[in-house]
Amino acid sequence: MKPGFFLAAALLGTAAVPAVAQEANAPGLGEVVVTSNRLNARYAQQDRPVVGLRRQADSAVLQLAIASDSRDEATRKREIHTIMLAALDRAAAAGVELVTGSFELVPVTKANYQDLPLASAGRVDTSQANLMVKVKLAGSVTAAEQRLDAFIKAVPRTGRGTIDKTGALALTIVNPDQYRDAIVTLVADNARHYAAMFGPDYAVQVSGVDGQVFWSQVSGTDVFLYVPYRYTIVPK
Template sequence: MNMKWLLAAFSLISVGPAFAQQAVEATSAQEIVVTGSRREADDYSDTMPIITLRRTADFAVQEVRVAGDTREAGKRRDEIYAMIRGAIDLAGRYDVELATGEYVVEPLTVANYRNLPLSNDGRPDTDKTVFLVKTRLAPGVDAKTALDRITRFLKAVPSVGRAEMTEKGDLTLSVVNPDQYRPQIIGLIAADAEATAAKFGTGYGVEVRGLDRPVEWARASLTEVFLYLPSAYVVRPKN
């Protein structure tokens, strides 16, 4: 498995309209997929301020593809969904969770797994779909441990007919409710601005802008993210 990650490529994971509650702004306890940066996802400039909060992501996330080529269409689709149902039943034993979403992550459960959209797999009489397998990052769970855990789980999922389940792409990350870190980020900005203004003497202060924007993010390492506000400050005479 190639664990290379790209800071400059935000490749969204494809899902269908049944999971269409995808929000541009993170709110509440929503879980956000991080493969590049929010600015790249929203088609903004990729400039990131120097003041960031670096922390371990909440989950390591692997996109998974399930495909089948049984000749009869109804049977083929039933085999794909049956294999996904088997994965849902097995997930808890391997410390992984199943989810769906290209931006906002939502649980994949027995109540909604048949809403996963199927599409042609590039050949006649084939179908495929994708979902996410994730495992929580915690002390002692590095990128290799997380990937090994996910790989063991995928190998344990029983095949159904001609359906096959494979990893798709590289390991990515997710963060739950990025906006909860606003106070910490603002604290870092305030401390840096105060220290910078002090170097100019007591007659100087700062003007800070961008603190009213949502928290943004970028990937920092295999298991870490940068969280930041798109802020800027200017040192000015107090008069």
């Protein structure tokens, strides 16, 4: 997880274009949401290659809306920020983290929480801040979601302010480009294996291993990282 990752995730869908990492010689990505990407990839995309690296996602995230429908705008803003601060105060002890971002995740902290935009929540006198809460994926997705739900319910409300989840659980992955060498090694091993079946008079030509790292979700907890390789077995 590009996700990361918000790993978003947001989890259900059909075949689509995969998520993509930066080029190999560019700075590595941080944590990305698995199902959020520059090309709007979705879960269970079907056209990925056979060979790649399957691994458990790093974290799970839930989308949140912290909102207020107090009539006065200044009051709405104050109530939203008070709830956000209460969430930040409890996050570390609960083993979670508040984050923002539609692709690469950025931590929400006491230094930047007031920079989050407040959007309309459907009425002129209702405002909300959209963010996510993240937890390390150490076990099942169900356990992760229960932990996130418990955290959300424990955050105290202020005035007419509310905090609610607004989406399905998503997965994240940290810096997908770090797995490039492992992915290419798997491709090379696979290519050699099949070339050997044709005997010593055949070799393999490989292309695409210098392409971008892609990823997609393949189960409730796992992601599949790959490069757009192609190989051809040819006579020497």
